[in-house]
Amino acid sequence: MADLVKKCPECGGQNLSWHREKGEISCKDCGLVIEDKMVDFTQEWREFDSDSGDSKRRTGAPMTYTQFDQGLGTEVGQKGDLLKLGGKNRDKFFRLRKWQYRISTAIERNLKLALAELKRVSSYLKLPKSVEEESARIYTLAVQKGLVRGRSMESVVAGALYAACRRHDVPRTLDELSEASGIEKKEIGRTYRFVTRELGITLLPSNPADYIARFTSALRLSAETQSRSIKILENAQKAELTSGRGPTGIAAAALYVAALINGEKRTQREVADVAGVTEVTIRNRYKELLDELKLEKEIKKVKKKK
């Protein structure tokens, strides 16, 4: 990480120091802070015993990403340092401080606004705190990488939230994000893809099963139907019906079939609405499910009971 920057852009000196605790790289010659508010992302996977723990662990005081500067603000030059410098250097120092100030306040102002927006959307969707933190982290990274330039702040916020939801296995559909944030669906999708690619965040395609719980309660179906649909999903995955398809469509179809079998019929329209897909998609998935999983018998059984 430290080797990304080898020379000080201001004075050309190579005497850089990396303060891990402060999260910054600065030049020891002229005092310019080159990288600010960096975060050490590498992970130590093991902690051998409680003694080595303290030295391996990289977290210090609690740091939260939902505070706009994470409590890690940096300023160029303290009073004490200035007194040691001669006139010429002192001028330089003031210039640098002004410059740095401008940049950091711009970023911080942006972050402050963005995090307010993020909190608003997050509470609208009733997302857990962990997701909010995660998305704030993603957004902060995006800002530092300059990924927000040319994009609206709101859309990047929405994209970060979407990514964080996926990471925490509490997926919300793009439609829901879109409704909560007022950003167009495709715009969210676009920034989401862009941001995750640029930040190297890899995400598994979301699992249809993660949607089931929410859909079940939205349709007020029984717990049996829910577990039934999850079984159907498992079989569908074995039959390789799930790859390449939209996870919401699969989840919706599985739930629809399960409801049918358990005699809690919902119309395709109802299921389609809560899942955010069309009836047609449900029909297609539904048909595939019947073909591959031999569920016809079970459905007929229910029909006979009538």
Next chain:
DNA sequence: AAGACGAAAGTGGTTGA
């Protein structure tokens, strides 16, 4: 009359030359 079904044409995004 409402829901289920299927065909056909359109949309936005990915992929591979």
Next chain:
DNA sequence: TCAACAACTTTCGTCTT
């Protein structure tokens, strides 16, 4: 950069309950 392509949607007509 463009064209082919897959998944999904929209729309609409027909069949079933």
